[in-house]
Every structure is written in C-alpha cells, then in structure tokens.
Amino acid sequence: MTPDRWVDAHSYLRPLADLSAQVDRAAAGIDVLDARIPDWDDYGADFRAGVPLLQSADAAVDLEPGGRMAAALLERLASGTSSGLFAAETRALETELRREPHVSRRIADFLLGDETLAPPFPGLLRYLAWTAMARFLRPVVNGFDGWRDEERWGRRYCPTCGSLPAMAQLVGVDPGRRRLLSCGCCGTRWQFQRTGCPFCETDSQRLASVSIEEEPGLRIDHCESCGGYLKTYDGEGNETLLLSDWSSLHLDLIAHDRGLKRLAASLYEFEPVPHP
Numbered sequence: 001m002t003p004d005r006w007v008d009a010h011s012y013l014r015p016l017a018d019l020s021a022q023v024d025r026a027a028a029g030i031d032v033l034d035a036r037i038p039d040w041d042d043y044g045a046d047f048r049a050g051v052p053l054l055q056s057a058d059a060a061v062d063l064e065p066g067g068r069m070a071a072a073l074l075e076r077l078a079s080g081t082s083s084g085l086f087a088a089e090t091r092a093l094e095t096e097l098r099r100e101p102h103v104s105r106r107i108a109d110f111l112l113g114d115e116t117l118a119p120p121f122p123g124l125l126r127y128l129a130w131t132a133m134a135r136f137l138r139p140v141v142n143g144f145d146g147w148r149d150e151e152r153w154g155r156r157y158c159p160t161c162g163s164l165p166a167m168a169q170l171v172g173v174d175p176g177r178r179r180l181l182s183c184g185c186c187g188t189r190w191q192f193q194r195t196g197c198p199f200c201e202t203d204s205q206r207l208a209s210v211s212i213e214e215e216p217g218l219r220i221d222h223c224e225s226c227g228g229y230l231k232t233y234d235g236e237g238n239e240t241l242l243l244s245d246w247s248s249l250h251l252d253l254i255a256h257d258r259g260l261k262r263l264a265a266s267l268y269e270f271e272p273v274p275h276p
C-alpha cells in the first residue's frame, strides 16, 4: 500500500497527508547533523532503573544539533510562499523564536518537557521540531535498538525519549508473536506485554479489541478499566505509513464515537470532526 493509494481510499485524510508530505519534503532538504552515539556501558545502570536514554545524564546525548535542525526546518517552511493557516502559524512561530537566544538549545529542552519556552502554537512547534529531531536521532535510535535488551525494559513509556506510545504494532506469528509500542515523537519501537494496558497498567484480562472491517491491518485495542485505546497495526512492512498516526485518523473517530479516550501521545491535535 502506497501513501497515494491509501489517501485515494480515504479522501478525508488528504489535507493531513498533504501537510505531512510538505513537512517531510522540507525536512529532507535540511542537512542532517552528526549525533554522537553514547557509550552504552555508561548508560546501563540508568537503563535498568527505567531512565529514558535522552533523560540520562550518564548517556549525555546532546540534542542541541537536533534543535538546530528544527530551527532550520522552521526557517525553510516559513520562507516558503504558501498561504493558509499552516503557513501563517509557521511564520509567526519562526518570527517569535528567532528572537530567542540559544534557540536550538531551547527547542531541544522544550521537546523533553521544559516549560519555560512558551511559544505561540506549541503543538505546531512540537510536531515540526520532533520531525527534525527524529531525523537527527535516527543513528542513536538504531544503535539503541541493537543494544537494548527488550525483556529488561517492558515499560509503557518510550525508552529513548520517555513519551507515551502513539500506536502499537503486532509482529511475528505465535508462539513468537510480539507487541511493540510505537513512539510518535522519536520513532522508537519497543516491546511491551501482549495484553496489558499501557495507560493504567491494570490487569491484563480487561483489554478488548475492535476490528475495522475495511481495514484488516488496523484495529483499536482498548482497556475496559481506564477507557483508553491504542490504535494497532497488525502486520509488518508498511510501518512508515500505518504507524504514522495521521493515516488512521478515522480510527480515532470510531474510538471517540464509542466513548473511548485517546490517552496515547500525539503530535497531531486531533479534534473530533464530523464523519466524512
């Protein structure tokens, strides 16, 4: 399934698909700065204690160059000629941040939860800056995937950046079938227990699933204790599209109609909108 065919079949996703493609194109034009791969031995104790990699003083991953890439992405998008709300908000954001001393450092801190930066359109900054930062972090995330012992993490938050998952994925076949949680920010996927709820961590017997007839590869898993749901991609090979979150906005609408709560992290500010 290509993004084009997907959007042809779900025409109400067109505006989000176009926006996402525009941002990805701009991001692809930004030079990727080098990220230092941490010494994994230094990080081992924090890992076992549940400290995400980017929050570990021992791992000391420097995000400042990623912040520089984010600022460059903003500048590129703001200098374009396109009109509309997205362009206007991006320009306002860029103008405001340009006044900020050490803007690259501030953006990096903002992504890890520092609230002293109060930009206009914080959701937009989070989305754009994570898009750039994820590109910067790719070698670190890949190295971390190779080093990490999945059995020893098992936590509900991202081992790299600490965010809650945006989605889940089921991979493999029984008895080796595994459930991964997928971070919408830094792009890490990590293993989690098959049936537990990542939001309230209550008893694993109370998880239910809604299959979508027209979407055999996607389903909504929800918890009967807390009412939280997690969109799940049941399959492999189409991660970029099907774990992108925006590509399954219609599942958020179905979940919302059933009274379920989106507790998953999101870089998209989903509003319950009328049905297509």
Ligand SMILES: [Zn+2]
Pocket: 158, 159, 160, 161, 162, 163, 183, 184, 185, 186, 187, 188
């Ligand atoms: Zn993450």
Ligand SMILES: [Zn+2]
Pocket: 197, 198, 199, 200, 201, 202, 223, 224, 225, 226, 227, 228
């Ligand atoms: Zn729950």
